[in-house]
Amino acid sequence: GAGVSQSPRYKVAKRGQDVALRCDPISGHVSLFWYQQALGQGPEFLTYFQNEAQLDKSGLPSDRFFAERPEGSVSTLKIQRTQQEDSAVYLCASSSRDSWDEQFFGPGTRLTVL
Amino acid sequence: RKEVEQDPGPFNVPEGATVAFNCTYSNSASQSFFWYRQDCRKEPKLLMSVYSSGNEDGRFTAQLNRASQYISLLIRDSKLSDSATYLCVVSFTGGGNKLTFGTGTQLKVEL
Numbered sequence: 593g594a595g596v597s598q599s600p601r602y603k604v605a606k607r608g609q610d611v612a613l614r615c616d617p618i619s620g621h622v623s624l625f626w627y628q629q630a631l632g633q634g635p636e637f638l639t640y641f642q643n644e645a646q647l648d649k650s651g652l653p654s655d656r657f658f659a660e661r662p663e664g665s666v667s668t669l670k671i672q673r674t675q676q677e678d679s680a681v682y683l684c685a686s687s688s689r690d691s692w693d694e695q696f697f698g699p700g701t702r703l704t705v706l
Numbered sequence: 707r708k709e710v711e712q713d714p715g716p717f718n719v720p721e722g723a724t725v726a727f728n729c730t731y732s733n734s735a736s737q738s739f740f741w742y743r744q745d746c747r748k749e750p751k752l753l754m755s756v757y758s759s760g761n762e763d764g765r766f767t768a769q770l771n772r773a774s775q776y777i778s779l780l781i782r783d784s785k786l787s788d789s790a791t792y793l794c795v796v797s798f799t800g801g802g803n804k805l806t807f808g809t810g811t812q813l814k815v816e817l
Contacts, residue, residue, distance in 0.1 A: 625804060634710075634793050634807030635750065648804060683749060687803065695805060697749035 594618070596698035598684050604704045605674045613669045613701045617686030624667050625695060626659055627683040635683055641667060674705045709733055712794050712808035719815055723784050727811045729777040729794030738803075739770055741779050742793040744810065750793055753779075784815045 597616045605611050617624050623642055627635035628651075637651040643664035652659070656674075661667040671678055681702050685695035712729045719725050731739075739756035754761065756768040756777055767780040777794055794808040 623803065627805075627807075632714075632809070634795075634809050635805075637804040637806065640804055651804075694752055695803075697751070699749050 596684055596686055596696055598682075598698040598701050600701060601699060602702050602704075604706065606706055607674060607676060609674050609705075610670065610672045611674055611703065613671075613682050613703070615667045615669070615684030615686075615698060617665065617667070617684070618688075618696055620688065621686035621696075622664075622689045623687045623695075624661060625685045625687075626667070626669050627685065628653075629681045629683055629700070631680075638669070638682075671703075674703075676705050679703055679705045707732060708808070709806050710794055710796055710808035712811050714809055714811060716812040716814050719784055719813070721784060721786060721815055721817055723815075724780065724782050725784055725813060726781075727779045727792055727794070727813075729779075729808055731775050731777070731794075731796045731806075733796070733798050733806075734775065736775070736796040736798040738797045739768075739777055740795040740805070741766075741768060741777075742795050742807070744791045744793055746790075750807075753792070781813075784813075786815050786817070789813055789815045 599614045626638040629635040639659045640648040641661040656672045658670045681700040683700045684698045687695045710731050741753040742750040743753045744750045756770045760769045765782045769778045791810040791812045793810045
């Protein structure tokens, strides 16, 4: 079946631009996570949704970062006024209610801020 | 101090060798433990969960020592296709089910 998909796969933004990154989780998966992976590092947690409810946003690095999942399916991560330090791969993962610990990751969006 | 620490490597080993990776975690409330594999420019994929009793999946053996807050992964008879970055991952009670990753250990298996 279809896995987690993300778009765009690559995004180049000029410093100060706003960007929106999309995640389509596996159909029926209740939980959705966003992670940020800088070069040479492991992924770091940004935020977590259960259905449409954002239950944890403790990892968002600043108020320039905003995530939503209005209908409990597709999610968008928005970054306002991008900075060079935002350059990273943004990974989305989803998990089902029954196996809530196993997270399936999408291919990521590689963001480069010039 | 990072919550999950790993030796970044790289570990360069010949095909057929046995290689071991170690990981320590700092949060004693950690509840679930995993090894993920990440190929270059790809997403992380679950390799195996780690249980207190230790568990094996083919050539891969994972062990957990809760008292020492230490996790290990042993790969026997390594193959060229095992070349990847291995990420040590924990989740903890009260943390929802968000995952905390180590920086990863890079393995290169050579002819």
